Amino acid sequence: MNEINDPLAWAEKAEEDFTLARSALQRKKPLLTGVCFHAQQCAEKYLKALLVSKKAVFPKTHDLLMLSNLCSAVGIFLDIDPKLLNTLTDYAIRTRYPGEEPSLKDAKDAMVITKLVRSFARSFLGL
Numbered sequence: 001m002n003e004i005n006d007p008l009a010w011a012e013k014a015e016e017d018f019t020l021a022r023s024a025l026q027r028k029k030p031l032l033t034g035v036c037f038h039a040q041q042c043a044e045k046y047l048k049a050l051l052v053s054k055k056a057v058f059p060k061t062h063d064l065l066m067l068s069n070l071c072s073a074v075g076i077f078l079d080i081d082p083k084l085l086n087t088l089t090d091y092a093i094r095t096r097y098p099g100e101e102p103s104l105k106d107a108k109d110a111m112v113i114t115k116l117v118r119s120f121a122r123s124f125l126g127l
Contacts, residue, residue, distance in 0.1 A: 007125055010049035017042035018118060025107055035107035036091035039114040040064070043088055046121035050076050053125060062092035064117075078120055084113045 003009040021038035024031035047067035051058050054074040064085040068078050088110055094100050
């Protein structure tokens with residue numbers, strides 16, 4: 001099976017981002033942009049894993065709300081506040097450049113949100 005069509009390959013990549021985000025947060029001096037970015041990437045890849053598990057087509061996007069809506073369209077219903085998904089989506093781009101640095105609270109909140117997506121996806125995928 002082509003890895004791009006394998007939900008477990010997507011989950012493996014998501015776990016790598018989760019590990020990076022968690023590690024960046026646990027440092028003596030947390031790497032806040034890294035936490036937020038990798039938390040978003042983890043959630044994004046898990047949502048794409050869910051879509052791949054249903055053989056659904058999705059665009060190249062970082063928009064977690066769009067991906068969640070696509071999941072709903074194929075019968076996968078995440079019970080996560082859309083505002084939280086939008087908050088996490090912003091970290092895909094905002095944290096990559098100087099200007100708006102996330103706070104420690106932002107980083108902790110990003111991890112809470114990504115853990116919601118991760119927990120749902122892992123349960124759905126039987127991981």
